[in-house]
Amino acid sequence: MGDNSLEQEFYFQWHITERCNLRCQHCYHESYKSTGELEFTQLKEVLAKIEQALTVWQKVGSLSLTGGEPFVRKDDLFNLIDTIDESDVIDYFDILTNGTLISPEDAKRLQQSRKLRRVQLSLESPHAGKNDATRGDGNFNKVINAIRLLKQNDLEVSIMTTITKENKSDIPTLLDLLTAEHVDTFAIERFIPEGSGLTIKNLALSKEEAHEVFEKIHEIGINEDRVRVLMYRPLFCLVDKDDPTVGAMCSVGTNALTIMHDGTLYPCRRLPIAIGNILQEGIFKAWYDSDLLWSIRQSSNLKGKCGSCELVPICRGCRAMAYYVTGDYLEEDPHCWKQPNQSTALAQILRCAR
Amino acid sequence: METTKSIYCLSPNIALRKVDDLNKYWAFNLVDGSQYELNTTSYWLLENFDGKNSLNVIIGEFLNVFEVEELQYRADIMEIVGEFINQALIIEKRCSHEKD
Numbered sequence: 001m002g003d004n005s006l007e008q009e010f011y012f013q014w015h016i017t018e019r020c021n022l023r024c025q026h027c028y029h030e031s032y033k034s035t036g037e038l039e040f041t042q043l044k045e046v047l048a049k050i051e052q053a054l055t056v057w058q059k060v061g062s063l064s065l066t067g068g069e070p071f072v073r074k075d076d077l078f079n080l081i082d083t084i085d086e087s088d089v090i091d092y093f094d095i096l097t098n099g100t101l102i103s104p105e106d107a108k109r110l111q112q113s114r115k116l117r118r119v120q121l122s123l124e125s126p127h128a129g130k131n132d133a134t135r136g137d138g139n140f141n142k143v144i145n146a147i148r149l150l151k152q153n154d155l156e157v158s159i160m161t162t163i164t165k166e167n168k169s170d171i172p173t174l175l176d177l178l179t180a181e182h183v184d185t186f187a188i189e190r191f192i193p194e195g196s197g198l199t200i201k202n203l204a205l206s207k208e209e210a211h212e213v214f215e216k217i218h219e220i221g222i223n224e225d226r227v228r229v230l231m232y233r234p235l236f237c238l239v240d241k242d243d244p245t246v247g248a249m250c251s252v253g254t255n256a257l258t259i260m261h262d263g264t265l266y267p268c269r270r271l272p273i274a275i276g277n278i279l280q281e282g283i284f285k286a287w288y289d290s291d292l293l294w295s296i297r298q299s300s301n302l303k304g305k306c307g308s309c310e311l312v313p314i315c316r317g318c319r320a321m322a323y324y325v326t327g328d329y330l331e332e333d334p335h336c337w338k339q340p341n342q343s344t345a346l347a348q349i350l351r352c353a354r
Numbered sequence: 355m356e357t358t359k360s361i362y363c364l365s366p367n368i369a370l371r372k373v374d375d376l377n378k379y380w381a382f383n384l385v386d387g388s389q390y391e392l393n394t395t396s397y398w399l400l401e402n403f404d405g406k407n408s409l410n411v412i413i414g415e416f417l418n419v420f421e422v423e424e425l426q427y428r429a430d431i432m433e434i435v436g437e438f439i440n441q442a443l444i445i446e447k448r449c450s451h452e453k454d
Contacts, residue, residue: 056387288382288389289369300375 010059011256017068018261024135028195036262040076053283054089066096085114092117099146111153118156125167126177147181158185164203179226187230194324210335237314250316253293270320304332361447363405403444
C-alpha cells in the first residue's frame, strides 16, 4: 500500500473532530470546541463525496484520519474505518493520533483493518521532560507505551516531530530511541507559528537553523537503515535535488485537500483559509473554482525567490509558512536558504534602477 | 441548430480557468467534476458568452481578434458552439443565474 506516484494519488487529511485531550503548545488548532462536528451519518456522506471525486479524477485515494484527537470519538472512528475498508477507490489510510487513548482492544481492532497503512504518533524529543513541556506531563511515557502496544499488534508506526529551536538538536538521539522501539518511519514538520502555537512563536526556526536541521536530517536519513526517514517535504530538494525520495512539491492545489470537523475544506491544515464546505458545495466547486488554489497553481504568481526558482516543480516552498510569517501565502518560503538565481538578482537590480 | 441571433451564457455549473504559465485552458463542471481542456480560441469563445451579445456579434469580434477569414472560420465556430451546447457548457439566455 502507498507506493503510488504523486500523479496517481490524491490525499485527504480528514479532521473528524477538533476535540482533544491534550493542549500541546505548538498545536495549529485555536479552538477545541469542535462546533458543528459532523455526525457519523454525515461522515459517511463525506466519504461518498471523496469516493465520487476520486472516481471522476481516476485517482488512487489516500486518507489520514485525525483530529483534534480522533480517538475521542472512538466508536465513530472505528465505524468509519469499517466503511473505508469496504471502499473500492481508497487505497489506504493512516491515523494521526497523539496515541494516549489507544487501548489494547483498540490496537487489536486496528490490526483487523484491511486498509490501515500506519499509525502516526507525535513525539517532540527523546528526553521526557522536554517532550512533556510541550505536550503535557506524562505524555512521553504514554507515547512510548502506545508505540509498544501498536508494534505488539504488528502495526506500522510512524513518529512525527515538530521542529522548533528547542528540539532541533535532538534528532540523532531521537532516532536512536525510535530504532530501539522498532518504529518504522520518522518525519518532521517545521513549527509554524499559528493557532495555539502563536504563543510560542519565538521558538520558530531561523532560516539558518532550518538549513542546518534539513542537512542533518538528510545526512541521517540517507544513511539510516533502521528507521525510514521520510523527506517528502518542500525545501528538502535544496539538499539533494536529484534524489526523487528527497523533497516534494507543496501539495496545495495539486493533489491534496484538508477536511475539517464541520466539513470545511482547507487547502492544507497548516493554511487554514476556507475554500468551501464538502457537504454544502462539494469538492469540485472548491477544487476547480477557488481563487486561492488557482493563484498558487500559477507559479509565476509566487513572489521572491520562489517566483523565479527552477526547483518550483519539486518544492514551491511551504505556502503556510509564507502565510504565517509574511501574511501572504504567495511570498517566498522564509526558511529557504537557496541563493537567488544570478539572472533574477540582476533583473531585480535593473527594475530598481528604472 | 442555434441561430446567429441567439444569445448564450456560460452554464452556472461551469467555471473557466487558465494557467498562463503553461498556456493551458479548461472548463470545469462544478457539479459532476467533468473537465474539458480547451485551446485558446475555445476558451475565448466561452469567455465571451456573457449573456449580452448575440452569437453573431461574438463571431464578428472573434474574426477581428484572431484576424482570420470569415468564410473559412464561421462554419468552424458554429460547429464548436454546437458542441458547447451539447456538452451543456453554454445555455441560451434566460439562464437560471442571469440577473434581470
